[in-house]
Amino acid sequence: MTTEQRIVEPRLLRGFRDYLPAQMNARQKMIATIRQVYERYGFLPLDTPAQEYRVTLMGYGEENTKQIFGFINPEEEDVALRFDLTVPLARVVAQYPDLPLPFRRYQVAPVWRADKPDPGRFREFLQFDLDSVGVSSNAADVEILCGMYDTLRALGIEHFKVRFSDRKVLNSLLDFAGIPREMAHGVFRVLDKLEKVGLENISAELTTGRTDVSGDKIPGLGLSAAAVDRIKEFLAMPRGKRKDVLADMSKLFARVPSAVEAVTELQFMCDALDSLAIPDEQVALDLSIARGLDYYTGPVFEAILTDAPEFGSVFGGGRYDGLVERFLGRKIPAVGASIGVDRLFAAMQKLGLVHLVPSTAQVLVTVMEPARMHDYLKLARMLRAEGINTELYLGEESGLGKQLQYANRLQIPVAIILGSDEFAANEVTVKDLLLGASLQDRKKNAKGKERDEYLVLSRKAQVKVAASECLACVREILSRPRPA
RNA sequence: GCUGGCGUAGCUCAGUUGGUUAGAGCACCAGAUUGUGGAUCUGGGGGUCGUAGGUUCAAAUCCUACCGCCAGUACCA
Numbered sequence: 001m002t003t004e005q006r007i008v009e010p011r012l013l014r015g016f017r018d019y020l021p022a023q024m025n026a027r028q029k030m031i032a033t034i035r036q037v038y039e040r041y042g043f044l045p046l047d048t049p050a051q052e053y054r055v056t057l058m059g060y061g062e063e064n065t066k067q068i069f070g071f072i073n074p075e076e077e078d079v080a081l082r083f084d085l086t087v088p089l090a091r092v093v094a095q096y097p098d099l100p101l102p103f104r105r106y107q108v109a110p111v112w113r114a115d116k117p118d119p120g121r122f123r124e125f126l127q128f129d130l131d132s133v134g135v136s137s138n139a140a141d142v143e144i145l146c147g148m149y150d151t152l153r154a155l156g157i158e159h160f161k162v163r164f165s166d167r168k169v170l171n172s173l174l175d176f177a178g179i180p181r182e183m184a185h186g187v188f189r190v191l192d193k194l195e196k197v198g199l200e201n202i203s204a205e206l207t208t209g210r211t212d213v214s215g216d217k218i219p220g221l222g223l224s225a226a227a228v229d230r231i232k233e234f235l236a237m238p239r240g241k242r243k244d245v246l247a248d249m250s251k252l253f254a255r256v257p258s259a260v261e262a263v264t265e266l267q268f269m270c271d272a273l274d275s276l277a278i279p280d281e282q283v284a285l286d287l288s289i290a291r292g293l294d295y296y297t298g299p300v301f302e303a304i305l306t307d308a309p310e311f312g313s314v315f316g317g318g319r320y321d322g323l324v325e326r327f328l329g330r331k332i333p334a335v336g337a338s339i340g341v342d343r344l345f346a347a348m349q350k351l352g353l354v355h356l357v358p359s360t361a362q363v364l365v366t367v368m369e370p371a372r373m374h375d376y377l378k379l380a381r382m383l384r385a386e387g388i389n390t391e392l393y394l395g396e397e398s399g400l401g402k403q404l405q406y407a408n409r410l411q412i413p414v415a416i417i418l419g420s421d422e423f424a425a426n427e428v429t430v431k432d433l434l435l436g437a438s439l440q441d442r443k444k445n446a447k448g449k450e451r452d453e454y455l456v457l458s459r460k461a462q463v464k465v466a467a468s469e470c471l472a473c474v475r476e477i478l479s480r481p482r483p484a
Numbered sequence: 485g486c487u488g489g490c491g492u493a494g495c496u497c498a499g500u501u502g503g504u505u506a507g508a509g510c511a512c513c514a515g516a517u518u519g520u521g522g523a524u525c526u527g528g529g530g531g532u533c534g535u536a537g538g539u540u541c542a543a544a545u546c547c548u549a550c551c552g553c554c555a556g557u558a559c560c561a
Binding site: 058067068083115189218403405417419433437439 | 518519521559560
C-alpha cells in the first residue's frame with residue numbers, strides 16, 4: 001500500500017436507504033400515530049433482537065434460504081437477521097410461560113429480506129405489528145381488522161381498502177374443484193395473481209402454462225378443465241357487500257362439508273363489522289385473496305391504497321394457530337397484522353400525503369455579536385425551559401442574511417434578532433418568518449391600498465419588544481393560524 | 485434468477501456518421517446590499533463521461549466483461 005489517500009466512496013447497499021431529517025420527522029410522526037391507535041386498543045409494547053438463531057426463524061426441514069440474511073457468528077453459530085416480527089413473537093410466547101394470555105402486543109422494528117428491491121420494497125424495512133396470542137375467538141380477528149381500519153384513517157388516508165377472507169375458504173375451493181390438498185400452495189400462488197394478470201392467464205397457469213410478455217415460460221399446474229371451470233365459477237361470484245358475498249359463497253359451497261367452518265367464522269366477522277358500522281367499501285370480504293405465507297390457518301387480511309395499487313399490500317396479516325407450536329409442542333392460537341411502514345410511507349409520499357418538515361426547531365436565535373455568546377446561550381436556554389424548541393445559530397458565518405436564510409430553509413417559523421441596538425435598549429426583535437416570507441413577494445409590487453395592508457402586516461411580521469416580553473411574543477407568533 | 489432499456493456536474497438532461505479544451509437549465513457559492521429571507525443582475529466553483537479492458541492516429545460515442553439503476557417477469561418461508 002502506498003501512502004496516497006484513498007477516498008472511500010460514500011454509497012448505500014442495494015435495497016437500503018437513508019432517511020434524512022425531513023423524511024424522518026414525517027416518519028416518526030407516522031409511527032407515533034400508529035402507536036397511539038394500537039395503544040388505544042390496549043396492545044403492549046415488545047422488542048426482540050434483530051438476530052435470532054436461524055432455526056428459530058426457519059424451523060427444521062425448511063429449505064427456503066433465499067430471502068434470509070444469514071451468517072455465521074464469531075461463536076460459529078448459524079444465525080440470521082429476522083425477516084418478520086411474527087416468528088420472534090411466537091418464540092417469546094413459548095419462552096416465557098408466565099406471560100399472561102391472551103398476550104396482545106405491538107412491536108415496531110426493522111426486518112431484513114434479501115430479495116430484489118422494487119418500488120416500496122426494500123431489503124431493510126420497518127414493520128409495525130399488532131398481534132393477539134392465545135385467543136381462538138374470532139373477536140380477536142375482528143379487532144385486528146378494526147385496528148387496521150382505524151390506523152389507516154388515523155394516518156389521514158382516505159382511499160384505502162382492507163380486504164379479508166379465510167384460508168379455509170380456499171381449502172374448501174380445492175375440495176369443491178376436486179384438487180388434492182398437496183397442490184394448495186401452487187394453486188393459491190396462482191390465484192393471488194388474479195388482479196395482476198387476469199383470468200385468462202390464470203387459467204393458463206392452472207392448466208398447461210403460458211409464456212409471458214418477456215418470453216419466459218411459466219409452467220402449468222396441469223389441472224383438469226373441469227377443475228378450472230369450478231375455480232372460475234368461484235371467481236365469478238359478484239363482489240359487493242360482505243353479507244352478500246358470504247351468502248353467495250355458502251350457496252356455492254353448500255355441498256362442501258369443509259366449508260362449514262369457513263362460513264361460520266366469516267359469518268361472525270361480517271356480523272361484527274356490520275354492527276360496528278365499519279363500511280363495506282373500506283373493509284370488504286374478498287374471497288380471492290390468498291397471501292403468500294404458509295403459516296396462516298384462518299382469516300387473512302390485507303390493505304392496499306386504492307390510489308397507489310402498484311405498491312401492493314401495505315398492511316397485511318392473518319391467523320396463524322400453528323406457529324407457536326413450533327417452539328412449544330402444543331398449539332396456541334394467534335392472529336395479527338403488520339404494517340410495512342416504509343412501503344406505506346413511500347406510497348403516501350407518492351400520493352402527496354406526507355408533509356415534510358425539515359426542522360424540529362420552532363425558534364432560531366440568531367447571533368449578531370459573537371462576543372456576547374453567553375447572552376445568546378442564556379436566551380436559548382430560557383426558551384427551552386419554557387418548552388419551546390429552540391436552535392441557537394452555531395454556524396461560522398455571522399451575517400444576518402445568512403442566518404435568516406438558514407432558518408428559512410429549515411422552515412423554522414420564528415427568528416430572534418439580538419444585536420447591539422437591542423442589547424443597548426434591553427430589547428429583542430422577534431420575527432415571524434412565515435408571515436415575513438409571504439410579504440417578500442408583495443414588497444416590490446405593493447402600492448395604494450395593498451401597500452397599506454403590507455405595512456400593517458410587516459409591523460406584525462417583525463416586532464421589537466422589551467427583553468422581558470420575549471417569551472410572550474414568541475408564543476403569540478407561534479399561536480398564529482397558519483395555512484395548511 | 486431471466487429478458488429488455490439506461491448510466492455524462494448535487495439534480496434533470498444535450499452532446500451530429502468516432503474528430504480540438506464535454507455543454508445547458510436548475511441547485512450551490514460570492515458580490516451588488518459590512519443588521520433582514522424572495523426576485524433580479526454580475527461573477528464563481530464544480531466532470532476519473534458508472535468501472536475495467538479492447539479496437540483506433542483519435543472513444544462520452546464502437547466492442548467485451550463487471551457494477552448500478554429502471555421496466556417487465558419469476559420467486560416471496
